[in-house]
Amino acid sequence: MFQVRIHGRGGQGVVTGAELLSVAAFLEGRHAQAFPSFGSERTGAPVVAFCRIADREIRLREPVLEPDCLIVQDPTLFRVVDVFAGLKPGGFLIVNSNRRLADLGIDSVAARLPMGHAVTVPASEIAQRHIGRPLPNAALLGAFAALTELVRAHSVHEAIAEAFAGRIGTANIAAAQEAFAAVVAIEQAAGVIDHAATL
Numbered sequence: 139m140f141q142v143r144i145h146g147r148g149g150q151g152v153v154t155g156a157e158l159l160s161v162a163a164f165l166e167g168r169h170a171q172a173f174p175s176f177g178s179e180r181t182g183a184p185v186v187a188f189c190r191i192a193d194r195e196i197r198l199r200e201p202v203l204e205p206d207c208l209i210v211q212d213p214t215l216f217r218v219v220d221v222f223a224g225l226k227p228g229g230f231l232i233v234n235s236n237r238r239l240a241d242l243g244i245d246s247v248a249a250r251l252p253m254g255h256a257v258t259v260p261a262s263e264i265a266q267r268h269i270g271r272p273l274p275n276a277a278l279l280g281a282f283a284a285l286t287e288l289v290r291a292h293s294v295h296e297a298i299a300e301a302f303a304g305r306i307g308t309a310n311i312a313a314a315q316e317a318f319a320a321v322v323a324i325e326q327a328a329g330v331i332d333h334a335a336t337l
Contacts, residue, residue: 139190139191139192139196139198140190140191140192140206140207140286140288141188141189141190141191141202141204141205141206141207142156142159142188142189142190142191142202142205142206142207142208142209142282143186143187143188143201143202143205143207143208143209144156144186144187144188144189144208144209144210144211145184145185145186145208145209145210145211145212145215145219145221146184146185146187146210146211146212146215146274146275147181147182147183147184147185147211147212147215148181148182148183148184148185149181149182150185150211150212150273150274150275151211151273151274151275151276152174152185152186152187152211152275153172153174153185153187154275154301155187155209155211155275155276155278155279156172156173156174156187156188156189157172157301158275158276158279158294158297158298158301159172159189159191159279159282159289159294159297160172160189160191161296161297161300161301162279162283162289162290162293162294162296162297163189163191163288163289163293165293165296165297166289166290166293168191168192168193169191169192169193169194169195169196170189170190170191170192170196171188171189171190171196172187172188172189172190173187173188173199174186174187174188175187175188175201184215184218184219186201188201188202189202190202191288191289202224203223203224204224204225204226205224205225205226205229206226206228206229206230207229207230207231207232207282207285207286207288208221208222208225208229208230208231208232209232209278209282210231210232210233210234211234211261211274211275211278212234213233213234213235213237213242216242216243216244222244222247225247225251227250227251228251228252228255229251229255230251230255230256230282230285230286231247231248231251231255231256231257232256232257232258232259232278232281232282232285233256233257233258233259234258234259234260234261234262234274234277234278235258235259235260236258236260236263237258238258239256239258242258253328253330254285254325254328254330255285257281257285257321257324257325259277259278259281259317259320259321260320261274261275261277261278261281261313261317262274262277264277264313264316264317264320265277265310265313267313267316268309268310268312268313268316269306269309269310269313270309276294276298276310276311276313276314277313277314277316277317278317279294279297279298279314279317280294280313280314280315280316280317280318280321281317281318281320281321282294283314283318284317284318284319284320284321284322284325285321285325291314291315291318294314294318295311295314295315298310298311298314299311
């Protein structure tokens with residue numbers, strides 16, 4: 139079973155991101171679940187959502203305490219929440235930022251992970267260009283598909299298309315595609331992996 143924890147703030151699409159990821163996994167014939175944990179539902183308040191993906195029925199219902207992947211939609215949370223709690227030694231880390239891990243002060247966290255398992259992606263900027271709003275969730279799912287190869291980019295696009303009709307869906311898919319390509323470029327430049335089979 140692969141467990142994902144998504145940290146963000148109210149209004150950033152944290153819960154929707156977890157749901158879209160579960161649908162993408164379901165489209166590939168896997169079992170999946172997604173659910174939120176609200177500290178407060180106010181816009182801007184810290185929000186956490188969880189997603190589990192497995193090849194068999196998932197019976198767990200508790201929050202994800204030891205994630206295989208952390209997605210951080212707002213790096214300002216580093217100052218108020220221990221977002222890295224429980225991250226597995228072989229896990230993945232995706233941070234929404236146009237700054238480097240070292241500039242964010244989390245390079246020591248990334249150093250505990252395997253090479254190529256931690257990236258920053260300017261997901262809000264990508265979303266602003268494509269959607270007209272800095273909602274990073276779709277772009278981060280594209281990054282997730284590229285980094286972990288747990289789901290295919292095409293499945294993420296299908297899940298987005300099912301959730302959002304028309305221009306909004308098309309714009310979110312474009313954001314996911316750009317973020318996917320950005321992570322692939324980072325990984326290939328580092329000589330980490332060839333993602334040709336994940337499209």
